[in-house]
Amino acid sequence: MSQQQLQTVLIVEDDADIRRLVAGLLSRENFEVEEAEDGVAMDAVLSRVRPDIIILDLMLPGEDGLSICRRLQGHGIPVIMLTAKSDEIDRVLGLEMGADDYVVKPFGPRELIARVRTVLRRGHPPAPLAPPSRRFAFAGLTLDVDARRLTAADGASIALTTAEFDLLTALVEHPRRVLSRDQILGRIFGRTAEPYDRTVDVLVSRLRKKLSAVTPDMALVTTVRNGGYLFTETVRRVP
Amino acid sequence: MLRLTLATRLALVVFVTLIAVRLILLVGNYAGTDPSWSEVSPDPADLAAIVPILEALDPAARRALVGAVSRHDMVLTLTADPDAGDAADAPARESDALKAIYAQALPGRVIVVEHFRRRFFGNLPYFGRRSRLARVEIPLKTGETLIADGGRANLSTQFGIPTGLVGGLVGTLLALLALFLMHRELRPLVRIAAAADRIGLSSEPQSIAAPRRAAPEIHALVAAFNRLQQRLVTLSRARMAMIGGISHDVRTFATRLRLRLEQLEGPEKANAVRDIEDMVAMLDDALMASRAGAGELSLELLDLVDLVAGEVDDRRSLGAPVTFAQRPAPETALVVADRLALRRVLANLVDNALAYGRSARVAVEVVGATVALIVDDEGRGIPAETRALLMEPFVRGEASRSRSTGGAGLGLSIVHALVSAHDGTIEIEDARGGGARFRVVLARFDARAGEPARKQP
Numbered sequence: 014m015s016q017q018q019l020q021t022v023l024i025v026e027d028d029a030d031i032r033r034l035v036a037g038l039l040s041r042e043n044f045e046v047e048e049a050e051d052g053v054a055m056d057a058v059l060s061r062v063r064p065d066i067i068i069l070d071l072m073l074p075g076e077d078g079l080s081i082c083r084r085l086q087g088h089g090i091p092v093i094m095l096t097a098k099s100d101e102i103d104r105v106l107g108l109e110m111g112a113d114d115y116v117v118k119p120f121g122p123r124e125l126i127a128r129v130r131t132v133l134r135r136g137h138p139p140a141p142l143a144p145p146s147r148r149f150a151f152a153g154l155t156l157d158v159d160a161r162r163l164t165a166a167d168g169a170s171i172a173l174t175t176a177e178f179d180l181l182t183a184l185v186e187h188p189r190r191v192l193s194r195d196q197i198l199g200r201i202f203g204r205t206a207e208p209y210d211r212t213v214d215v216l217v218s219r220l221r222k223k224l225s226a227v228t229p230d231m232a233l234v235t236t237v238r239n240g241g242y243l244f245t246e247t248v249r250r251v252p
Numbered sequence: 253m254l255r256l257t258l259a260t261r262l263a264l265v266v267f268v269t270l271i272a273v274r275l276i277l278l279v280g281n282y283a284g285t286d287p288s289w290s291e292v293s294p295d296p297a298d299l300a301a302i303v304p305i306l307e308a309l310d311p312a313a314r315r316a317l318v319g320a321v322s323r324h325d326m327v328l329t330l331t332a333d334p335d336a337g338d339a340a341d342a343p344a345r346e347s348d349a350l351k352a353i354y355a356q357a358l359p360g361r362v363i364v365v366e367h368f369r370r371r372f373f374g375n376l377p378y379f380g381r382r383s384r385l386a387r388v389e390i391p392l393k394t395g396e397t398l399i400a401d402g403g404r405a406n407l408s409t410q411f412g413i414p415t416g417l418v419g420g421l422v423g424t425l426l427a428l429l430a431l432f433l434m435h436r437e438l439r440p441l442v443r444i445a446a447a448a449d450r451i452g453l454s455s456e457p458q459s460i461a462a463p464r465r466a467a468p469e470i471h472a473l474v475a476a477f478n479r480l481q482q483r484l485v486t487l488s489r490a491r492m493a494m495i496g497g498i499s500h501d502v503r504t505f506a507t508r509l510r511l512r513l514e515q516l517e518g519p520e521k522a523n524a525v526r527d528i529e530d531m532v533a534m535l536d537d538a539l540m541a542s543r544a545g546a547g548e549l550s551l552e553l554l555d556l557v558d559l560v561a562g563e564v565d566d567r568r569s570l571g572a573p574v575t576f577a578q579r580p581a582p583e584t585a586l587v588v589a590d591r592l593a594l595r596r597v598l599a600n601l602v603d604n605a606l607a608y609g610r611s612a613r614v615a616v617e618v619v620g621a622t623v624a625l626i627v628d629d630e631g632r633g634i635p636a637e638t639r640a641l642l643m644e645p646f647v648r649g650e651a652s653r654s655r656s657t658g659g660a661g662l663g664l665s666i667v668h669a670l671v672s673a674h675d676g677t678i679e680i681e682d683a684r685g686g687g688a689r690f691r692v693v694l695a696r697f698d699a700r701a702g703e704p705a706r707k708q709p
Binding site for chain 1: 499532
């Protein structure tokens with residue numbers, strides 16, 4: 014292999030002008046460029062060439078950018094997502110799906126080049142050996158999601174029903190975020206609220222009673238006006 | 253009168269009507285059914301007729317007749333001792349007028365007449381006039397004395413209860429039953445009002461169900477309400493989708509522009525880049541304000557101090573004259589809010605302060621159950637007349653829309669929309685030193701209370 018081997022960038026973007034402009038920009042920076050307008054074209058390129066990095070647009074016709082990102086995980090090629098949404102959640106989601114970085118449109122050319130170089134320098138981090146632990150510590154209590162156990166500071170186990178445990182897990186996995194009744198119902202029972210559905214309210218009230226027995230001076234679960242619940246304490250992951 | 257519910261009003265109407273009908277019938281009853289009314293009681297003519305007959309009968313027949321003829325308005329007693337029984341009676345007095353009346357009917361007899369009153373139910377008026385009651389003592393030729401006590405025919409049932417009382421009670425019970433039934437019929441209306449308050453434009457419409465046996469009008473209203481909710485949600489989503497779509501498309505064009513700009517050179521290039529950024533930011537603001545207006549905020553429990561510190565640090569790292577002058581202790585300025593929205597609010601206020609007032613001085617204050625975010629500048633301040641106007645879209649403190657002062661004036665109206673969506677308020681005041689001060693007030697989160705503390709009105 015020659016020392017001056019150019020690195021190959023595959024750009025997957027449906028807008029032809031942007032694709033062309035970025036390709037031109039990358040070539041001027043001494044990259045080899047492959048282009049694809051959607052998931053199908055991308056697969057065709059991948060069967061031919063192995064790029065060093067993929068720039069992937071979030072909004073693509075046909076197969077969605079996020080889903081493509083997810084299935085690229087196994088390939089070991091770093092991915093930079095291009096997103097037009099300023100919504101943080103989409104960015105975070107993209108990163109959780111295995112993207113290495115993101116760039117928001119409209120982006121400055123220098124910004125894009127800088128990110129590409131950074132990611133290439135960093136290399137693609139190996140897949141984590143084990144999934145992150147599902148044990149959480151808060152307010153002197155420990156919640157072990159896999160073992161389905163809630164323990165107090167003194168080691169005593171606190172009995173919770175299945176539904177109460179699922180509710181606590183949902184709240185603890187999103188600490189300090191307001192979850193609506195629909196979100197909670199979807200998480201625990203996989204359905205949305207019917208009119209006058211008081212299932213969540215009743216469940217929260219029971220959970221509160223059990224928690225306040227162990228942490229009497231703290232209100233761990235608060236009701237937010239207009240139907241949402243909030244876990245008030247900060248939560249730490251525990252190995 | 254306004255506070256009475258519909259059901260209560262209807263029930264009162266029925267109740268009052270029942271009572272009125274009852275009273276009319278009662279009056280008619282009393283007025284028309286007493287043929288025996290006379291000026292004085294006992295009737296002198298009756299006495300005049302009975303006395304000779306009694307004197308003509310033998311003792312046994314005499315007693316029998318007295319028993320048979322005695323009635324409510326003429327109680328007859330035959331006694332050998334005229335003075336017995338006097339003490340038990342109601343107060344009485346001699347009356348010459350009455351004596352004259354009876355003397356006329358029973359001439360030639362020695363009569364003792366006493367005039368006394370009885371309780372109300374013993375002497376009901378007839379068309380407003382009351383009988384005069386008397387006790388007449390007539391010595392008979394047989395040596396006994398006939399005592400006749402006057403009275404009025406009571407209109408009472410066999411149990412001694414005045415007629416109409418039971419009817420009135422039954423009417424009352426019926427009215428109460430009607431009240432109860434009407435409450436049940438009208439309950440869907442109460443539910444509709446409650447459901448209307450609960451409409452969250454972002455979530456699924458909460459349709460309500462009318463009870464199967466409810467009146468057709470109620471069914472129609474409930475169905476119309478459910479359709480309206482659905483329309484509102486659809487409208488809201490359509491609007492957000494449209495703005496989101498526009499925002500996305502504009503970003504695509506903006507990306508192309510930005511990439512093409514790179515190949516140009518010159519003094520205008522930096523301005524062009526900034527224009528693109530401003531344009532995209534403005535669309536972001538509009539989208540966020542639209543989502544906030546529809547309640548589509550993603551709420552978190554935030555420490556305002558952390559949020560402000562982060563933003564101020566970002567600005568200072570770019571060299572802007574922004575300071576975080578006053579901050580309370582960590583974990584005291586907690587609010588439940590949308591992180592991006594609050595950052596937007598702060599960014600807009602700081603942008604304004606820098607553009608119009610040369611510098612931005614930010615402070616966070618905890619006052620009772622509220623948290624205040626305060627941004628001061630060093631400009632010329634904002635005159636009181638313009639303050640209200642500033643919150644309208646596209647109004648700026650000065651009339652021109654010159655490029656150098658940036659933006660089309662959407663900033664403050666976005667801030668207002670976002671703050672309102674959090675049930676907060678924003679006020680424009682004077683900063684110490686002459687500049688303008690913007691104060692955003694939000695409800696403080698209090699875990700102990702179980703709910704976010706309500707903001708003072």
